[in-house]
Amino acid sequence: MFRIASALLAVGALTGIIAAAAGQTHDDAAPVYGIKLPADYRDWRLISVAREEGHLDDIRAILGNDIAVKAYREGTLPFPDGAIIARLAWSYDSSEENNKVFGRVQSHVAGAPKNGVQFMVKDSRKYAATGGWGFAQFDDGKPADEAMHNTCFACHEPIRARDFVFTRYAR
Amino acid sequence: MFRIASALLAVGALTGIIAAAAGQTHDDAAPVYGIKLPADYRDWRLISVAREEGHLDDIRAILGNDIAVKAYREGTLPFPDGAIIARLAWSYDSSEENNKVFGRVQSHVAGAPKNGVQFMVKDSRKYAATGGWGFAQFDDGKPADEAMHNTCFACHEPIRARDFVFTRYAR
Incomplete structure (x- = not known):
């Protein structure tokens, strides 16, 4: 037995x-574009930072792999194949600890990860139908669904003049 | 002639x-601590992001050199000698371009550099009187004055439990 x-x-x-x-x-x-989570994206260099209010309500960092950062710094447009841009985001938390030290309410810090981690991957042939970019979002390391991925390009399309990339490099 | x-x-x-x-x-x-601007700090890895309201009114990124990032990720306290933490900041700009795409006012991005670039340099012997940290601020690449540098440690002193460092690592 x-x-x-x-x-x-x-x-x-x-x-x-x-x-x-x-x-x-x-x-x-990830569906639609078939992008896998880059293993080392948390080590990539900083492109810029931002804050979205409204339903997103986060504070975010935009990082780039070496090809993306080089293109940003040299003003290369369109971005060359192999460029990957990552958008990380966290909850926008008021910091009681910091405010206490400063003696006033003014400090917000990054809390828990929020709104997934998003990527734009440049491959001008593979993703020719979407401006040469593939899009991906991962939530807790797992790809978001197909419906979500079908919304990406429509939102980036108006930024055609900067190769569909919202973020400018922060000097 | x-x-x-x-x-x-x-x-x-x-x-x-x-x-x-x-x-x-x-x-x-820089005066007081004798710190020079690290040549490669803009290439350092991201520790976290934050926003200060009030008179600072900026959005910021905290970067670390390899020693600092390793210590953060492994939870090493106090930080080992050689760790350097950088605080970059930019004006907190509403992005009309992004808001137009989103169809609502919600987006803030990093504008021009603001409030200088600040550094904490760990050298437990050299800076023994200030928790093992030397402090420096550079405005447009030039060190701020002595009076400014004399204010640094007093503000960091309450965060003794995390080796005088405000910023937590953003996972």
């Missing part, structure tokens, strides 16, 4: 592992 | 160069 139970447990565990692995393979690329 | 004028011009130019060089040597280290 012990052996049968163990065997069943082993089969069950194996099935679980296979399912998880299959899920992993399926889930780790 | 031409030769004399040329010689005088040459002497004048040389004096100017010497004066500029002397000025450079004298001015490039």
Whole structure:
């Protein structure tokens, strides 16, 4: 009985592992554009910072990989293939600790991650239909759904003059 | 006459160069702590972002050199010698361009550099009197005055529990 139970447990565990692995393979690329979460994006250099009020209500940082940052600094437009721009965002938290030190209410800091992490990946052939850019959003490391990804380009399209990129480089 | 004028011009130019060089040597280290502007700070990795209202009225990014970022990520306190934390800040500008795309007033972006660039440099022996930290502010690349530098530590002192550093790492 012990052996049968163990065997069943082993089969069950194996099935679980296979399912998880299959899920992993399926889930780790964002839909529509097929972009995977870049492993090192948190190490990328800073392009700029921003704050969105309203329903987004976050404070954000825009980072770029080496190709993107070089293009920004040299004013290269359109961005070359291989450029990736990342948008990180956090809750916009009033800092009681800082305000106490300053003696007035004035300080807001980044709280928990919020509104996902978004990427624009430049590949002028692969993404020719969307200005040469692929778009991706990951929430807690997992790609957002297809409906969400279908909204990206429409919003970026008005910024055609700067190759569909909202953010300017902060000197 | 031409030769004399040329010689005088040459002497004048040389004096100017010497004066500029002397000025450079004298001015490039911040007073009190003797810190020079790190050449590569704009390439450092992101620690977090923040916004100060009131008279500062800016949006800011806190960057760290490799030693500082490693300590942050591993939760090492106090920060090891060699850690440097940089605070960059820009004017907090409403973005008409972004608001137009979003169809509502919600977007603020980084404008021109503002409130100088500030640094905390960890050297537990050299700066033993100020918690092991030296402080520096540079405005347009030039160090701020001594009076300004004498205000730094008093403001950081209440944050003793986190080695005098206000900013927490943004995951």
